[in-house]
Amino acid sequence: MEVKLSVRHIKSGKSLADLTGFKASSTIKDVKLWYHQLNPKLDINRISFRVEPRGKTLKDDQTLLSTGIAFKGEIYFKDLGPQIGWTTVFLTEYAGPLVVYLLFYIRPSIVYGAAAANLPYAKVVNIAAICWTAHYAKRLFETVFIHRFSNATMPIMNIFKNSIYYWGFAAFVSYFINHPLYTVPMYGDKQIYGGLALFIFAELGNLSVHVALRNLRPAGSRVRKIPFPTINPFTWLFYLTSCPNYTYEVMAWVGFSVMAQSVPAAMFTLAGFYQMAVWAKGKHRNYVSEFRDYPRIRTPIIPFLL
Known part of the structure; x- marks a missing residue:
């Protein structure tokens, strides 16, 4: 025909x-x-x-x-x-927050005054800088070595829109946490290390889910399969949600916000949760419509709720 x-x-x-x-x-x-x-x-x-x-x-x-x-x-x-490669966009939007945060961490005189760099850092400020650096270093690593994109490119304007979001929030969060007048968490080490434990747990979970998703799609293909848990316990969240990578991502920033007792970080967490919830709902709908045997118990991002 x-x-x-x-x-x-x-x-x-x-x-x-x-x-x-x-x-x-x-x-x-x-x-x-x-x-x-x-x-x-x-x-x-x-x-x-x-x-x-x-x-x-x-x-x-x-x-x-x-x-x-x-x-x-x-x-x-x-x-x-005009289009631009997904990898280029991701590297740009993730490298920016890493650099921006560390610029505020060294307390430049143009921002905090000439004497700020010589003032002592609270322990949690140093921990927060390590966590922020580790998070975005992980994202850069995943972009280069783990993620497999179904599309080669995206509209070039996305690089500006995404960069404004990530770079802007990086400056907002880091300005206050690294400020010489920053106030340490109310409940001391319990709050700091409790938030840190949640952050580390969620980062490991997020990485585990990304690896599991990568293994679903052979290199150079656009194959789509139902993601299922593997022997890695961090992937067991697939039993309950369609996008556990987003669940872990939000969880990580909740831990960071609690650890640093930072309102700007909490605002960043809420903004990220809203956007990831929108993405998760869309992906969940696609899974349900594409696969007749898709597990009905799963919700998009929050088990049993959302």
Whole structure:
């Protein structure tokens, strides 16, 4: 069965090209490659196709038959605009907070005054700096050696939006924790080491889940599977939530906020929780709709609640 396609602009509906030679089993990636040949100056990562103008972007591995395009004979094109690699975005947005926090940690005179750098540091301030550094060093390590991205690129504006969020909160949190007038936690070592224990526990859990997710997807593929717990106890949270990596991430920042008794850190935690809850709900919906045997006991991010 030969399929003829009319490529139309997503906004105007104007016909941009008529493509022939496809089969019902041809994929969206095949159509992208063909359209790229017609427009070689257009980066293939900027090409997005949809069944309807207001529909979702089609995945590269979807076939013309499965999407219904084989019968309709029309597909809508959208230019996603300038793109940038996911790895580049992640390295930028994670390296920034690491550098910004440490700049405040050394108490520059332009921020805290000439004598600030010579004043003693509370023990918890040093611990907080180590925790912050370890967290973002872990994220950088995961970006390079663990994460496997389903898409090669994202819109270039994301690097500015994400960097403002991460870099801005890093400055906000570190300014107050590293301030010479910083007040140590009310309950002393119990609060400090209790928060630190939760932070370390959650960081190990987050790393364990990321490794488990990586092992689900062979290198260079877009394979999607239901994530299940492994022999690693930290992954057992998969029994109850769809995105335990987000659960552990929030848990880590709760521990950090308690340890440092920091309102800015708590605000950062709340903002992060809100965004991760949105992402977790979306991923949970995708799992449920894609896999008929998906465990119904799971919730997106908080066991039994959310």
